[in-house]
Amino acid sequence: MTGCQRQPVEEVVEGIRKQAVDEADAPTDGGSLRSVAWSEIPDELFKDGAIQTWGEALAQSAQYYRRLPPEQTFEFGSYKVSAARMHQATQELAELARSGDLVGLEQVLKSRYRLYRSIGGNSKGNVLVTGYYEPLLHGSTKPSARYHYPLYRLPPDLVNCADRKKGCRMERGKPAPYLARAQIDAPYLTKPEPQKTPPPPPAKNAKNAKNVKKESKTTKKTARSKPAGPLANRGLELVWVDNVIDAFFLHIQGSGRVQMDDGRLIRVGYAGTNGRSYKAIGQILIDEGKIPHEEMTMPRLRQWLMDHPKEQQRIFFANASYVFFREMAVDAVGNINVPLTKDRSIATDHRLFPKGAPGILYTTLPIMGADGKSVTGWRPETRFIVNQDTGGAIRGPGRVDLFFGFEENIEYQAGVMKQNGSKFYFIAPIPEKR
Known part of the structure; x- marks a missing residue:
């Protein structure tokens, strides 16, 4: 890390x-x-x-x-x-x-x-x-309350910058840095506090009562709408997995297997990155004094992330690099x-x-x-x-x-x-x- x-x-x-x-x-x-x-x-x-x-x-x-x-x-x-x-x-x-x-x-x-x-x-x-x-992850082809984090395929708008062969996208005819991890993952790692719906004003007549009831339904519908990131709704979701920490480690390993909810076991592998610089999250925790240098291992890092769920977003987003995946017919390749x-x-x-x-x-x-x-x-x-x-x-x-x-x-x-x-x-x- x-x-x-x-x-x-x-x-x-x-x-x-x-x-x-x-x-x-x-x-x-x-x-x-x-x-x-x-x-x-x-x-x-x-x-x-x-x-x-x-x-x-x-x-x-x-x-x-x-x-x-x-x-x-x-x-x-x-x-x-x-x-x-x-x-x-x-x-x-x-x-x-x-x-x-x-x-x-x-x-x-x-x-x-x-x-x-x-x-x-x-x-x-x-x-x-x-x-x-x-690594072994658990996933589904459809998002749900359990399977809530996507592994994305390589986006078609991701191109190589001619100067350093890094991932870019074209904006107004010029290459610009591709989306960072925080931009891609924000909707899936951010868990907003549940919003309390304010009580409706007292209804003075039947017509107002119907309007209040309609307004209340609209509010609930909006509150329940699913978050969508900049890559969502483009058919890029390869699979949805149930554990954000496992998914992050998969980004580091580059390949792994996903046990699907329909019984299949599929292999996923590295397809490319967004071209952003990699930042080691283990070093962040060492520098902050959260984990002693001599104790830093992957199991130790995993446990710290599990014990500090509110810190996960900050730590993950510090690494702007993001990996895209593809389904593979063979074992991990180098x-x-x-x-x-x-x-x-x-x-x-x-x-x-x-x-x-x-x-x-x-x-x-x-x-x-x-x-x-x-x-x-x-x-x-x-x-x-x-x-x-x-x-x-x-x-x-x-x-x-x-x-x-x-x-x-x-x-x-x-x-x-x-x-x-x-x-x-x-x-x-x-x-x-x-």
Whole structure:
């Protein structure tokens, strides 16, 4: 939640991400990776009992590289690899991983692939690892007292500004900033106090009595009319959900699932944003002294919002960025347009690191209690991963977001992740012999 602040990485406390990345301020130094020896990697990496899932993730990246022009290049620091070579490499590693041959995989990697470590947020390899997931919401195709908050489709009047590729709308032939969250959401987050209807004046005759009665009905009808925002009544409502907090977190995650009141389970995914700047609401509460920095996690933030319903509008509206959604036929996809793989896909700053590339992540993961919600300890973990996603909260060489997937209570496991002192590496194929 605080990850999109432009601040030192050590101060970032949450990694719930999925906002549009601004291309205009992309780093250009190309020095975010350093070549290192395989001896840096612990032997535990090659004892992965679920290595087949890495193979599945690699197969998705292979499809991504296959769609690209063969000559397109990917940078591992100063080392460049063509899309054709990356396609070949990910196919080879996918087959080895799917076979479960860890001995053969280790031999191939150490003899035919190079290892590059991220310089991290402090240029010493220190990386902050956070987690994201697919949330579950409850919704309906029709608004009601329960299902009162809309998830909107991408509006047709949302266009890209030519200068910075941000969302705009045309006003009198000129681009203007698109609607902010407060403008879009005000009718749905504002709950006006019930208005007391003043007593009617005493009726002097039957005619006046009828007029008073008619006037009273009109007043009641007006009071009961539903609020409508600037996007309402345009056929843009994808689905109506029953929880504003869940909806806000969906805006941050970028994709999720909605259990419909008719029994269907649908998938919704990121379609675009309004182009407004993202502001991390977790950082607001830290700055205001509402939640201590060291206690800030997504579960802690959620509980605070639940305990302070009158503050929700102010906190939510502080983040002007707004996400639009679309219904999806497949599972959550990343920025290379392939399905993400639970526990294997990561999100990084795509301006710095090669999209789709295989890698290795060293971090610590929570040990969850029997309730699935409480943390009983932490365990070190070294695992193979694939770089298949990005987000505005994931900035710089010292940030990684690990995809935890979709399952019951997974938000508690992903939400407590803010593991500094982690490291991550990329794996690049050596040049082919001619």
